[in-house]
Amino acid sequence: MKHELSDMLQDAKSDAPAPRYTVEDALAAGQKRQRQRRALWAVSGSAAVVLAVAGVAAIPQLLPSNEKGSPAPAAAPVTAGKPAAPKAFAYPADAFTGNIESYKVGKLTVSDTVLVTPGYQVASVLGAGEGTKTIDLKGKSHSSPNQLGSLVTYAKDAFDPKVAEKGTAQSVGSHSGYFVAGEKEGTDPKKGASYSETTLSWEYADDSWAVISVSGAAKVTAADLAKLGAGLNAGPTEPTKVNFKLGYVPEGYTLSAAGRTDDGLTAPMVGKSYVRLLKGDFPYKNLTDTVIDPYAVGDQQLPVLSFTVYPAWEQKYEAPGKTPYCPQDSICYRYTDDGKYFIEASGGGFVSDDELRKVLNNVTFANVEDSATWFDATSAIG
Known part of the structure; x- marks a missing residue:
């Protein structure tokens, strides 16, 4: 089915609480998004x-083949009908x-x-x-x-x-x-x-x-x-590894999530990477589910920024090449040099579009299609 990214972004924007909302507003919006996701x-x-x-x-595992002429490694003995118990x-x-x-x-x-x-x-x-x-x-x-x-x-x-x-x-x-x-x-x-x-x-x-x-x-x-x-x-x-490095990060933001899917737990796909940054400490205690924006601590809503690499076929906008651009407030993009992938920056209204453009202008991409070149998430921030 057709997946209109522009529609999704507009829906997300309309649901996202502004930083000046009360925590009750933020929690209500978050609960709505949780229900939509669930x-x-x-x-x-x-x-x-x-x-x-x-x-x-099962989706088959891709295993390296033995070099030609080398003996295959001996298989560990397994009792017939009784697979080895997991660790x-x-x-x-x-x-x-x-x-x-x-x-x-x-x-x-x-x-x-x-x-x-x-x-x-x-x-x-x-x-x-x-x-x-x-x-x-x-x-x-x-x-x-x-x-x-x-x-x-x-x-x-x-x-x-x-x-x-x-x-x-x-x-x-x-x-x-x-x-x-x-x-x-x-x-x-x-x-x-x-x-x-x-x-x-x-x-x-x-x-x-x-x-x-x-x-x-x-x-x-x-x-x-x-x-x-x-x-x-x-x-x-x-x-945890990601296929891009942020050379510039707005002051006070630190790593809070990383991987090959986002907070919505959407299906991973080839080349996808995700990083979430928070400003402030979120206590991962007494959770009853995974966490999604808004991140509320007491009466405070923590500012959040997210960055996601997608294959270019996910894009529904005409893009001006490698130059970062912002088709709407707090949503900006930049393509890889080969045009096969793009990185999306979501500011949630917490930073200006100029700040998001600055972040995107200082992104270094690994070989998106070769995970051996990817960066450790902890060293990919600032």
Whole structure:
């Protein structure tokens, strides 16, 4: 389906609270955006729903082949019918590192870590086939991964299970947890029925929780998600990387999120990178969900800036090349030298467009299509 970025940006702009709003206004707008993000529409015949019901398969891992003539490494002995148990999961000790390792359970696949914040890390839950289609300005069709939901692991003491505990008790391996089935919330004549999310929350270690969320329209059972959760695997701890570096950052802003998806947990795609900056300290405590703008602490709304690299086919505006430009207040863009990708800067009304242009004029891009050239997120800011 066509994805009109201009419409989305205008919608986001109309919902975003101005910095001078009260915290009650900010929280109300944030709750509205949370509901919009969480209400996944089940369009008749949509890939996500059909594949979730009919059965989905893992996306294959790409592994390096052995050099010609060299013997293949010996496989570790595995008892037939009994796959090796996953390692006990522990949250990474270092800031802005991730350790969720991609794995498959049954008909679902969990990706590697795609987003990291000071309080949690996120992986995508994927199905087979294609996800949302986008038609570019030349009429060519592009597809995102078939993302059905997400798996989030929270740092110790970051998650408050008070909402999750209202669900039905459900064990996940040897751990206790809670299951909540998604419910139909309404029907749109054009989009079909909307559902709340189906979630499974469990305590993977003392005072440390994980949550799987998928569309309620997928009709995934508690047993399905329990098996997926039990497969949570701790891989090597790796620094979060992004494909651009900000040579200039407005005073007082520091890194608060980075990865290959944004705070809305949209489907990662080739070349996508994301960085969120906050001015002030946000306490990642007593969370009941992942965090999205506005970031309110007491009666104060923290200023936020975000920067995202997208493939050029996501763009719906005529662009003047590498020169930063701002088609509307607090939204500015700049293309890579080859024109295949662009970086979007969102100021939220907290800084001027001149400041955003200054940031974009001081961006250094890695080879967007080669993750080996990407920057550690912690060294990519200022």
